[in-house]
Amino acid sequence: MLMIPGPTPVPEKVLLAMAKHPIGHRSGDFSKIIAELTANLKWLHQTQNDVLMLTASGTGAMEAGIINFLSPGDRVLVGNNGKFGERWGKVSKAFGLVVEEITAEWGKALDPEEFRAKLTADTEKTIKAVILTHSETSTGVLNDLAAINQAVKEHGEALIIVDAVTSLGAVSIPIDELGLDVVGSGSQKGYMIPPGLAFVSVSAKAWKAYESAKCPRFYLDLKKYKKATDEDSSPFTPPINLMYGLQAALQMMQAEGLENIFARHQRHTEATRAAMKALGLPLFAPDNAASPAITAVAPLTVDAEQIRSTMRKKFDVALAGGQDHLKGKIFRIGHLGFVCDRDILSCVGALESTLQSLGYSDVQPGAGIAAAAKVFAN
Amino acid sequence: MLMIPGPTPVPEKVLLAMAKHPIGHRSGDFSKIIAELTANLKWLHQTQNDVLMLTASGTGAMEAGIINFLSPGDRVLVGNNGKFGERWGKVSKAFGLVVEEITAEWGKALDPEEFRAKLTADTEKTIKAVILTHSETSTGVLNDLAAINQAVKEHGEALIIVDAVTSLGAVSIPIDELGLDVVGSGSQKGYMIPPGLAFVSVSAKAWKAYESAKCPRFYLDLKKYKKATDEDSSPFTPPINLMYGLQAALQMMQAEGLENIFARHQRHTEATRAAMKALGLPLFAPDNAASPAITAVAPLTVDAEQIRSTMRKKFDVALAGGQDHLKGKIFRIGHLGFVCDRDILSCVGALESTLQSLGYSDVQPGAGIAAAAKVFAN
Numbered sequence: 001m002l003m004i005p006g007p008t009p010v011p012e013k014v015l016l017a018m019a020k021h022p023i024g025h026r027s028g029d030f031s032k033i034i035a036e037l038t039a040n041l042k043w044l045h046q047t048q049n050d051v052l053m054l055t056a057s058g059t060g061a062m063e064a065g066i067i068n069f070l071s072p073g074d075r076v077l078v079g080n081n082g083k084f085g086e087r088w089g090k091v092s093k094a095f096g097l098v099v100e101e102i103t104a105e106w107g108k109a110l111d112p113e114e115f116r117a118k119l120t121a122d123t124e125k126t127i128k129a130v131i132l133t134h135s136e137t138s139t140g141v142l143n144d145l146a147a148i149n150q151a152v153k154e155h156g157e158a159l160i161i162v163d164a165v166t167s168l169g170a171v172s173i174p175i176d177e178l179g180l181d182v183v184g185s186g187s188q189k190g191y192m193i194p195p196g197l198a199f200v201s202v203s204a205k206a207w208k209a210y211e212s213a214k215c216p217r218f219y220l221d222l223k224k225y226k227k228a229t230d231e232d233s234s235p236f237t238p239p240i241n242l243m244y245g246l247q248a249a250l251q252m253m254q255a256e257g258l259e260n261i262f263a264r265h266q267r268h269t270e271a272t273r274a275a276m277k278a279l280g281l282p283l284f285a286p287d288n289a290a291s292p293a294i295t296a297v298a299p300l301t302v303d304a305e306q307i308r309s310t311m312r313k314k315f316d317v318a319l320a321g322g323q324d325h326l327k328g329k330i331f332r333i334g335h336l337g338f339v340c341d342r343d344i345l346s347c348v349g350a351l352e353s354t355l356q357s358l359g360y361s362d363v364q365p366g367a368g369i370a371a372a373a374k375v376f377a378n
Numbered sequence: 379m380l381m382i383p384g385p386t387p388v389p390e391k392v393l394l395a396m397a398k399h400p401i402g403h404r405s406g407d408f409s410k411i412i413a414e415l416t417a418n419l420k421w422l423h424q425t426q427n428d429v430l431m432l433t434a435s436g437t438g439a440m441e442a443g444i445i446n447f448l449s450p451g452d453r454v455l456v457g458n459n460g461k462f463g464e465r466w467g468k469v470s471k472a473f474g475l476v477v478e479e480i481t482a483e484w485g486k487a488l489d490p491e492e493f494r495a496k497l498t499a500d501t502e503k504t505i506k507a508v509i510l511t512h513s514e515t516s517t518g519v520l521n522d523l524a525a526i527n528q529a530v531k532e533h534g535e536a537l538i539i540v541d542a543v544t545s546l547g548a549v550s551i552p553i554d555e556l557g558l559d560v561v562g563s564g565s566q567k568g569y570m571i572p573p574g575l576a577f578v579s580v581s582a583k584a585w586k587a588y589e590s591a592k593c594p595r596f597y598l599d600l601k602k603y604k605k606a607t608d609e610d611s612s613p614f615t616p617p618i619n620l621m622y623g624l625q626a627a628l629q630m631m632q633a634e635g636l637e638n639i640f641a642r643h644q645r646h647t648e649a650t651r652a653a654m655k656a657l658g659l660p661l662f663a664p665d666n667a668a669s670p671a672i673t674a675v676a677p678l679t680v681d682a683e684q685i686r687s688t689m690r691k692k693f694d695v696a697l698a699g700g701q702d703h704l705k706g707k708i709f710r711i712g713h714l715g716f717v718c719d720r721d722i723l724s725c726v727g728a729l730e731s732t733l734q735s736l737g738y739s740d741v742q743p744g745a746g747i748a749a750a751a752k753v754f755a756n
Contacts, residue, residue, distance in 0.1 A: 002399075007615070007618060016397060018396055018619060021387075021388055021393065023380070024380065055433065056438075058614070063596055063597045090596065094594050186615065194619040194620075216473045216594065219437050219438045219441045219598070236436070236437045239572065239573050241572040241620075242617070242619075242620075
């Protein structure tokens with residue numbers, strides 16, 4: 001039972017779709033699939049912008065989102081309050097961008113006012129882009145995208161480039177309404193399919209920036225993907241079987257409806273957080289910046305790795321650990337994608353049992369389940 | 379029935395392996411799979427060099443093979459006798475390399491002496507790499523890798539970077555024996571699995587070049603993959619289900635044995651070519667440069683697209699068409715990967731029937747099958 005922030009649980013329907021024999025990717029039948037996927041991806045992204053599919057991990061999508069629209073020497077603001085924010089700084093530097101980081105402690109949200117201050121001070125309009133992670137997978141923090149985007153819009157020139165890898169499909173990201181320029185995501189998250197596909201949505205403003213952007217690129221050159229997608233095709237051989245899986249997954253998502261999907265993720269976050277509080281386990285991210293995809297928990301007196309190990313051995317529940325300096329200090333419960341209310345109860349129940357067997361003394365038996373159930377009852 | 383040069387037919391065992399639910403890619407169980415895959419990939423590559431797995435199309439592997447070992451301004455020789463040779467010239471130029479092309483007409487092999495002449499004249503050792511496509515998928519030509527490599531070895535300084543996308547697993551490429559520095563390939567070919575995974579083998583000499591190579595890179599930075607692979611891990615989320623498929627496919631390949639696999643591909647090339655000759659259909663590549671993966675045929679009086687269309691509609695056999703200026707002029711029969719003798723007979727039989735129904739008058743009924751059967755009988 002996967003309760004990690006990716007790969008997330010995959011529905012049987014998707015697994016069986018992936019087991020179909022591939023057809024030729026240059027055939028008319030496959031063009032029809034690409035057309036369907038593109039239309040449904042736009043629906044999921046709430047946008048009329050191009051949404052392009054890459055054979056890559058999420059990092060490939062974000063790299064594409066950065067190098068296609070910027071040039072070496074360009075000044076960019078990068079939000080960094082976790083492992084992934086840190087990574088976009090590294091990608092930007094690898095391609096010669098001049099990076100100014102806006103940081104927050106791991107576990108805290110980025111402060112939109114810090115972005116606003118930098119952007120307001122930039123009267124010469126030298127800031128070419130603001131790059132940030134929406135849901136910081138390493139800490140379970142959801143950054144305030146709308147507020148930061150507002151500051152970018154007041155600036156008027158800078159692009160906004162968003163890592164939505166663990167937020168897309170979990171929380172509403174109205175791309176057109178907000179005017180987000182570049183949004184990257186990956187298949188093994190809210191999409192409910194295994195890893196191997198990545199997605200980038202690109203605005204008209206970003207395409208304009210593409211024309212003068214000079215970072216070198218070929219495999220991740222998004223214009224090639226746009227040209228092919230416009231013809232219901234792909235520039236390079238696409239991962240056909242993953243796309244069969246995506247087709248099934250997007251059909252399931254359409255049947256559920258966006259509002260229901262977002263409400264389900266919100267409910268799972270609330271139930272999980274309520275349960276942790278009832279068990280006396282400190283939450284790593286504050287209530288007002290809680291990711292709908294993942295809840296990070298910082299147990300006070302028991303090693304987080306010991307909890308993970310017991311959960312896996314006794315209950316076959318996989319939780320994620322802390323990354324880098326948080327290893328052993330936190331564990332992370334993924335509740336992203338194909339997760340139902342029962343899964344949350346299973347996980348909380350297994351955790352209660354694990355804590356008792358590890359001698360975590362402050363736990364009132366049943367308190368976690370009671371708290372989660374209360375959320376579900378409302 | 380796929381008789382195209384990729385995606386190639388996928389065994390049921392592989393499809394079912396891919397339908398397993400993913401496990402966490404940071405788990406001990408998945409590390410064991412990575413360790414097994416890495417060992418078996420080295421076996422398939424006949425090398426002790428690193429063999430790295432990327433979430434990408436074959437083009438991603440080749441781009442990685444180029445940008446990790448070279449710097450803008452570096453002089454490279456690129457062999458170009460088809461669509462893929464042409465592509466490596468474009469990739470090289472996109473990253474600022476100074477490209478000198480050695481060309482041959484599409485359908486002809488590259489001349490090793492042209493490489494030797496350039497390399498011998500380079501007494502200053504300014505040529506940093508020779509980049510070539512082994513089996514040119516667009517034309518069915520197998521370039522003389524051993525002879526070109528010999529010229530590179532006489533030069534002594536240049537790296538040799540090889541696109542083996544449609545040759546690896548079809549014809550012997552003794553990487554260590556030849557001293558090939560970088561060899562790229564893709565999953566939907568000889569590997570018998572769907573597209574989405576790409577592979578690069580890297581020699582010690584190439585790693586030395588890496589240290590001073592300045593092309594910018596992050597997602598395709600091979601050192602990240604080497605570091606992770608050495609720890610039975612991956613730098614970014616890998617395509618778990620495709621790796622389940624790869625595990626099954628490599629086990630099947632080990633059971634068949636390298637010599638048997640190569641002999642099978644050689645037999646299929648010979649049978650296909652004998653059949654085409656018996657049917658009076660001109661072969662696009664000469665006998666001494668015939669790809670073991672694909673046979674390109676240039677019908678004289680009937681449009682190649684009409685043949686493809688009839689083959690698909692009447693017999694559900696998918697053939698590949700000509701690319702770029704060859705569209706309509708040739709069709710291509712893929713016999714790469716999971717293909718058995720019976721498949722060749724099926725394809726030839728369907729082609730004979732198609733030619734008759736299209737009024738291709740010179741065909742002696744049964745001649746193609748007779749010729750193929752003779753190859754199989756010997």
